[in-house]
Amino acid sequence: MSRFEVQTIDYTRYSNRQLVAIPLLVLAVALAVIVGWYALTGAPVSPGIAFTGGTELQVSTTASSGEITQAFESRTPYEVESVQQAGSGNSWLVTFQATENSEVRQITSAAEDAGYTIESVSSRSASFSGESQRQALLGIGAAFVGMSLLVFVLFRTFVPSIAVVASAFSDIVIPIALMNIFGIKLTLGTVAALLMLIGYSVDSDLLLNNHVLRRSGSFYESTYRAMRTGVTMTVTSIAAMSVMTLVSSRFVFGIPLLPEVGIVLVFGLTADLMNTYLLNVSLLRYYKYEGIAK
Secondary structure, three states: OOOOOOOOOOOOOOHHHHHHHHHHHHHHHHHHHHHHHHHOOOOOOOOOHHHHOEEEEEEEOOOHHHHHHHHHHHHEEEEEEEEOOOOOOOEEEEOOOOOOHHHHHHHHHHHOOOOOOOEEEEEEHHHHHHHHHHHHHHHHHHHHHHHHHHHHHHHHHHHHHHHHHHHHHHHHHHHHHHHHHOOOOOOOOOOOHHHHHHHHHHHHHHHHHHHHHOOOOOOHHHHHHHHHHHHHHHHHHHHHHHHHHHHEEEOOEEEOOOOHHHHHHHHHHHHHHHHHHHHHHHHHHHHOOOOEEE
């Protein structure tokens, strides 16, 4: 039976500047993507229907996504935002920006005219969705601030604490930038994924910091000991989220929302490996040896 082995890295071959260069470069590119997206769209990441308002229609039909889009746009003045398969059968989720009762009636009439079976209809007003967006952003902000305060209380020293906070910040920023690149919208599910990433990031960083600062052994021995546990946990989580993404995709079971949640977690967990064992290690080594790598 094969066994997963965590390869040790010879950190003595690299200076702190070399270790920190890659994660800082990736973070800078991610921030540039988010700033550019904000300049183009007015939002750091494209919000989904839960945060913009709109109508979601679930219909049953043997038509393709392109045919569904054409059928609605030829019968109504409203543009189809997205068409996603729901389940492994002939069920589809069709979303529109329209929210007024008259607009929803026109959309449902168009579905009936096209011969589609309507399974469900749900609408969100723009004002309610705007409030949901504010609450979601406040939730992420509060979680991050609370995590930062807890870390400073635990370590009571600047460099180890800022290492955890910086790593967690990068673990959030990189997935958001990748969401823009891959066209993944901000939904209640992806907000939950970003909140989970804060927990994942803090877990791996605290594990490393505790081994280095509070347990016996040399710096490198403690780092390798933490890596054996931390890398195994993170790689296992990445594998689990990858399987969930594939299984819940429209090519297998077609479960809405879960593929996007899974891929955001894969993005963030992969970034966490880089940030924890390059960025965090370099800052801890600087703190431990006052800027002199040994």
